[in-house]
Amino acid sequence: MWQFDPNxxxxxxxxxxxxxxxxxxxxNDVISKKSKNTGxxxxxxxxxxxxxxxxxWYYLVLDPSDPKKTNQRIGTFFDSFxxxxxxxxxxxxxxxxxxxxxxVHEEYNGDQQxxxxxxxxxxxxxxxxxxxxxxxxxxxxxxxxxxxDEDDALPFN
Numbered sequence: 001m002w003q004f005d006p007n008x009x010x011x012x013x014x015x016x017x018x019x020x021x022x023x024x025x026x027x028n029d030v031i032s033k034k035s036k037n038t039g040x041x042x043x044x045x046x047x048x049x050x051x052x053x054x055x056x057w058y059y060l061v062l063d064p065s066d067p068k069k070t071n072q073r074i075g076t077f078f079d080s081f082x083x084x085x086x087x088x089x090x091x092x093x094x095x096x097x098x099x100x101x102x103x104v105h106e107e108y109n110g111d112q113q114x115x116x117x118x119x120x121x122x123x124x125x126x127x128x129x130x131x132x133x134x135x136x137x138x139x140x141x142x143x144x145x146x147x148x149d150e151d152d153a154l155p156f157n
Contacts, residue, residue: 043091
């Protein structure tokens with residue numbers, strides 16, 4: 001059995017919150033699931049953030065009751081990440097694609113959390129610095145709780 005030596009332990013600070021603003025991101029993972037709130041199909045998209053070791057979560061909910069808003073949101077996501085294969089069943093191919101998002105801070109369970117407000121289209125990404133992602137080994141931990149975007153917070157309502 002392992003014998004813990006507290007003299008060889010050094011407390012380290014956790015990851016700092018991702019700053020408010022526009023950030024280049026890379027799709028780390030995509031999970032197809034059902035929304036707990038509505039029961040609609042959705043994609044939980046895990047994003048690596050350029051220049052940071054933390055991750056963000058983006059939820060792409062497919063709402064059949066509002067196809068215009070849903071298609072607008074999907075189109076903005078596809079444009080941001082340069083996805084040209086519109087077959088949603090091919091979502092595993094989204095991994096590794098680089099795009100950009102607007103990050104805001106919101107309170108969640110008494111703490112300030114970074115949250116994706118929306119995806120930036122390709123034209124609005126030109127002013128961002130080139131992407132610089134942490135290695136896979138250093139980007140595994142996070143102190144951010146996944147937060148589902150509220151429909152009324154989207155920029156095209």
